[in-house]
Amino acid sequence: MEVLSYTEVDRVEGEVGNFKVRLIKKPRYVLEDKCTGCATCVEYCPVKYPDPFNREISKNKAIHIYYAQAIPLVAYIDDSCRYLREGTCTACEAVCRNEAIDFSQEAEPLEIKVGAIVLAAGFEPYNPELRADYGYGKFANVVTSMDYERLLCSTGPYEGEVLRASDLKHPHKVAWIQCVGSRQVNPPGANSYCSSVCCTYTQKQVILTKDHDAGAECTVFHNDIRSFGKDFERFYARAENLPGVRFIRSYASVTKDDPHTGKVTVRYATNENGVQEEEFDMVVLSVGFNPPGDVKDLADKYGIELNEHGFCKINPFKPMETSRPGLFISGAFNGPLDIPESVVTASGAGSQCGELLNYRRGDLSVERFYPLERDVSEEEPRIGVFVCHCGANIGSVVDVPSIVEYALTLPNVVYAREQLFACATNSAKEITAMIREKGLNRVVVAACSPRTLEPLFRDTLREAGLNQYYYEMANIREHCSWIHAKEKAEATAKTRDIIRMSVARARLLEPLKEIDLPINKAALVVGGGIAGMTCALSIARQGHEVYLLEKERELGGVARRLHHTLEGMDVQEYLNDLVRDVYRHPLIRVFTKTTILEVTGYVGNFVTRVISEKGLSEIKHGATVIAIGADLFTP
Numbered sequence: 001m002e003v004l005s006y007t008e009v010d011r012v013e014g015e016v017g018n019f020k021v022r023l024i025k026k027p028r029y030v031l032e033d034k035c036t037g038c039a040t041c042v043e044y045c046p047v048k049y050p051d052p053f054n055r056e057i058s059k060n061k062a063i064h065i066y067y068a069q070a071i072p073l074v075a076y077i078d079d080s081c082r083y084l085r086e087g088t089c090t091a092c093e094a095v096c097r098n099e100a101i102d103f104s105q106e107a108e109p110l111e112i113k114v115g116a117i118v119l120a121a122g123f124e125p126y127n128p129e130l131r132a133d134y135g136y137g138k139f140a141n142v143v144t145s146m147d148y149e150r151l152l153c154s155t156g157p158y159e160g161e162v163l164r165a166s167d168l169k170h171p172h173k174v175a176w177i178q179c180v181g182s183r184q185v186n187p188p189g190a191n192s193y194c195s196s197v198c199c200t201y202t203q204k205q206v207i208l209t210k211d212h213d214a215g216a217e218c219t220v221f222h223n224d225i226r227s228f229g230k231d232f233e234r235f236y237a238r239a240e241n242l243p244g245v246r247f248i249r250s251y252a253s254v255t256k257d258d259p260h261t262g263k264v265t266v267r268y269a270t271n272e273n274g275v276q277e278e279e280f281d282m283v284v285l286s287v288g289f290n291p292p293g294d295v296k297d298l299a300d301k302y303g304i305e306l307n308e309h310g311f312c313k314i315n316p317f318k319p320m321e322t323s324r325p326g327l328f329i330s331g332a333f334n335g336p337l338d339i340p341e342s343v344v345t346a347s348g349a350g351s352q353c354g355e356l357l358n359y360r361r362g363d364l365s366v367e368r369f370y371p372l373e374r375d376v377s378e379e380e381p382r383i384g385v386f387v388c389h390c391g392a393n394i395g396s397v398v399d400v401p402s403i404v405e406y407a408l409t410l411p412n413v414v415y416a417r418e419q420l421f422a423c424a425t426n427s428a429k430e431i432t433a434m435i436r437e438k439g440l441n442r443v444v445v446a447a448c449s450p451r452t453l454e455p456l457f458r459d460t461l462r463e464a465g466l467n468q469y470y471y472e473m474a475n476i477r478e479h480c481s482w483i484h485a486k487e488k489a490e491a492t493a494k495t496r497d498i499i500r501m502s503v504a505r506a507r508l509l510e511p512l513k514e515i516d517l518p519i520n521k522a523a524l525v526v527g528g529g530i531a532g533m534t535c536a537l538s539i540a541r542q543g544h545e546v547y548l549l550e551k552e553r554e555l556g557g558v559a560r561r562l563h564h565t566l567e568g569m570d571v572q573e574y575l576n577d578l579v580r581d582v583y584r585h586p587l588i589r590v591f592t593k594t595t596i597l598e599v600t601g602y603v604g605n606f607v608t609r610v611i612s613e614k615g616l617s618e619i620k621h622g623a624t625v626i627a628i629g630a631d632l633f634t635p
Ligand SMILES: Cc1cc2nc3c(=O)[nH]c(=O)nc-3n(C[C@H](O)[C@H](O)[C@H](O)COP(=O)(O)OP(=O)(O)OC[C@H]3O[C@@H](n4cnc5c(N)ncnc54)[C@H](O)[C@@H]3O)c2cc1C
Pocket: 007, 008, 009, 120, 121, 122, 123, 124, 125, 145, 146, 149, 197, 201, 204, 287, 292, 298, 330, 331, 332, 333, 337, 338, 339, 340, 342
């Protein structure tokens, strides 16, 4: 996978299976292969300007890294640079030890050839400055929900402290106004649709605000709360039942602020009590989703159609396809989606590319080679301990420097250091370099949960020629700093205990060898409704055998009983096409009137025994998709 950041598409030519894409790589004035992300240049740069990443609440420098864990972790210079504007300065060039600054860079045209394109251009939060009745941009203590996300974040402008702009004090009484820019047709500039995620993200923000300040008073002014889906109603109940939290069904606007106290007045109307006014320390506007700002230009470049709202136009039965063959769509460019939904659509778009490009599968893949593993089994353990700040997630609670000193006193620890983000590219390189330089043969990383990052750190050991099982991870974030955020001394003491245990375990680690097992490349899909059939077809079109099991006599599921969608699409016609495609596909075997008797085996090698119209069968498969739908509640 090649990541081309700071790059825009200029033109797309050709057709499905054979596109020629012209790109413009913008000059970052920093050589990507030389910059190590050390940020020395940032320290010395004299130009400060409002940081767009932190919603312009805090300041950044003309040369900076977009955010602390950016990929690639490479600095770039933007147009506020004094040298670019006035021809003076070049301080960054003077201090960069890696000679990475290059002011001669120009926009570079590139051309790539691809068979399919996925558009994942996302969305832009609605700009409430378009509406005078919210006071955004006018009253210092009125922020958007996006601003508030940054305020809540440990890598945000105040390292996770929620402070208001007027006096940098903690707001104690906070109001949220829902549906800002959504579900409104007047005045122009607002959107008629529901942005679908703001009710839920507001509940999250209320819960997090109460985590920050248990005594905070939180009021949510809403039209109605839309908490559809599996768990969101429970989420709503959780937020609503917190002490000091009010959800008020009303129409609300911001009328004024008090320049002396910074308090903001919200005027709202309820059916019971008519129009009322109330003062708050801070007001958060729950802004909805707009299409990306440059969407018209984007549509022209890619030759795709947009819907009436400016999001990508799709066919409801083929929601990952744009109007141009070979161009797929994923995420919020589809319209408002939350993260899980974005991931679902992304997987769908990926599968559709897989179907289209199946004939070329593996053409571009290259094998990764690791250095030969050093045999350290006879050596005394030499343990390196890397303690992560995780921005302020750990560092603002746990006394990281004292932990590093403590680690150095533990048996067999020969090296210890702190890292701002252990998972950043430069930190991983640092671990690899230290393994080599200090002759480490065991590594402990004290950071977050191993669930996400353990594979990355194991890989780091392999890069240094060490068996990956000489690695131990100490979770000092989820198990310590997050849950003991208010007991800093105790959290530091507990971190010492966790690290002592990890080091003790690391001393006893032994190398392990991984073996490759053959994988059965057939898939089993359980359930022959729309989801099961679509999935079976997608897998088969990617060249794999599929066994499709249906408990009824016929495929189709609940959709058999539906006739038209709201958009007027003919469900039966669609279903019949799908069933026909399934039966015609040579790689799909359909089993109807099926009952599963037994499932054994493990990932890559399952055996499922079934009884169906074909009699008893034993199916061998590597993966299983369960698409058995849902039953309706019987009132
Ligand atoms: C305040 C707020 C809080 C939220 N909280 C949650 C939450 O708690 N849980 C949750 O599930 N969801 C939450 N969401 C929703 C979440 O942000 C979206 O679901 C998610 O970001 C959608 O991901 P995406 O990749 O489709 O779009 P985006 O996140 O918008 O990403 C699109 C990317 O494409 C890039 N791009 C745009 N145009 C181009 C172009 N022409 N060429 C190249 N690149 C381009 C953009 O720079 C961007 O990096 C929240 C949303 C908001 C506004």
